[in-house]
Amino acid sequence: MSSTREKLIELLASQANTFVSGQWLSNQLQLSRTAVWKQIKQLEADGYRFQAVPNKGYRLIETPKKVSENTLFWGLSTKWLGKVIDHYEEISSTQIIASQHAQSGGQEGLVVVAEKQTAGKGRLNRAWDSNHHNGVWLSFILRPNLIPSHAPQLTLLTATVLARTIEKLTGVKPSIKWPNDILLNDRKIAGILTEMQAEQDAIHHVIIGIGININHKESDFDASIMKRATSLALETDKQYDKRVFIQTLLELFEGQYEAFLSHGFTPVKASWESYAYRFCDVVHYKAGKERAKGKIIGIASDGALMIEDALGNTKHLHSAEIDW
Ligand code: BT5
Numbered sequence: 001m002s003s004t005r006e007k008l009i010e011l012l013a014s015q016a017n018t019f020v021s022g023q024w025l026s027n028q029l030q031l032s033r034t035a036v037w038k039q040i041k042q043l044e045a046d047g048y049r050f051q052a053v054p055n056k057g058y059r060l061i062e063t064p065k066k067v068s069e070n071t072l073f074w075g076l077s078t079k080w081l082g083k084v085i086d087h088y089e090e091i092s093s094t095q096i097i098a099s100q101h102a103q104s105g106g107q108e109g110l111v112v113v114a115e116k117q118t119a120g121k122g123r124l125n126r127a128w129d130s131n132h133h134n135g136v137w138l139s140f141i142l143r144p145n146l147i148p149s150h151a152p153q154l155t156l157l158t159a160t161v162l163a164r165t166i167e168k169l170t171g172v173k174p175s176i177k178w179p180n181d182i183l184l185n186d187r188k189i190a191g192i193l194t195e196m197q198a199e200q201d202a203i204h205h206v207i208i209g210i211g212i213n214i215n216h217k218e219s220d221f222d223a224s225i226m227k228r229a230t231s232l233a234l235e236t237d238k239q240y241d242k243r244v245f246i247q248t249l250l251e252l253f254e255g256q257y258e259a260f261l262s263h264g265f266t267p268v269k270a271s272w273e274s275y276a277y278r279f280c281d282v283v284h285y286k287a288g289k290e291r292a293k294g295k296i297i298g299i300a301s302d303g304a305l306m307i308e309d310a311l312g313n314t315k316h317l318h319s320a321e322i323d324w
Contacts, residue, residue, distance in 0.1 A: 004029060013074055081140065102204075148202070158180075169232075285321060
């Protein structure tokens with residue numbers, strides 16, 4: 001994004017709902033009034049709408065629904081998350097690009113967003129179906145001062161934030177299927193991929209990748225997942241503004257992450273358990289080669305799922321698949 005354009009949007013955003021004069025903008029941007037007018041025309045061509053009144057100036061009345069660095073920036077009230085946004089119409093995977101940024105010194109809070117991914121990644125080399133524009137596919141960089149063994153807490157924190165975002169925007173309460181699936185009506189609506197680069201006792205960076213199906217129709221899904229996947233639109237019969245979804249997600253994440261760094265994992269655990277899929281229910285699961293069943297009784301501070309077996313013994317599962 002050109003920095004003049006970025007500054008212009010920032011200035012207009014800071015004066016939301018009031019008129020700003022062309023002269024004031026030209027002083028702030030150190031541009032001629034004609035140059036300011038040209039920039040405004042370019043924003044209009046991108047879908048921004050202004051009210052222009054002689055002797056009063058310009059008032060921004062609408063930002064485009066389209067997701068772009070500009071539109072995401074408009075109205076985003078975070079302090080550090082999303083202050084740098086790298087947006088692509090099509091990319092292999094936002095996770096790969098965010099990881100490249102992190103390795104070359106990209107700052108904490110840098111967000112990579114794509115309209116389409118041609119090689120979206122799930123965990124354990126699974127594919128994430130995201131080669132169409134109806135979802136939100138994004139990754140961001142964190143540089144937390146945590147011991148590496150506590151990194152799974154970040155996945156659980158992200159899951160609670162994602163669940164809250166969905167609940168806030170749709171009014172429907174999703175559930176979290178351990179460790180990283182968000183379900184609505186027992187179908188997967190979102191997934192989280194957490195990747196970390198660390199030494200024995202220090203994290204260099206963590207990339208949090210989030211994929212959520214927003215405006216998909218059933219036929220938008222690959223046949224292999226059609227029966228198990230869903231979208232916000234399918235579940236609520238409404239279309240959602242992806243820009244608003246991303247902004248709400250980033251704002252909630254920033255607040256919850258800061259609270260987690262200050263107050264620890266206990267509030268995250270409570271929030272996670274309030275959304276847990278089949279909490280206190282007996283489930284069947286597969287851990288390695290073992291197939292077993294047990295009651296979900298909570299999560300441990302290292303992110304493990306706690307299961308109580310029929311004899312009343314508690315097991316901590318670090319890697320397992322819970323049956324649906
Ligand atoms: C996940 O993996 O759920 C993590 C997904 C993370 C995706 C984001 S998008 C932005 C960022 N960039 C990336 O490249 N990735 C991240 P996992 O738990 O392994 O689940 C993968 C399984 O979910 C697949 O094997 C399918 O069964 C199912 N699946 C694939 N695409 C789906 C979709 N769009 N909606 C629902 N389920 C899907």
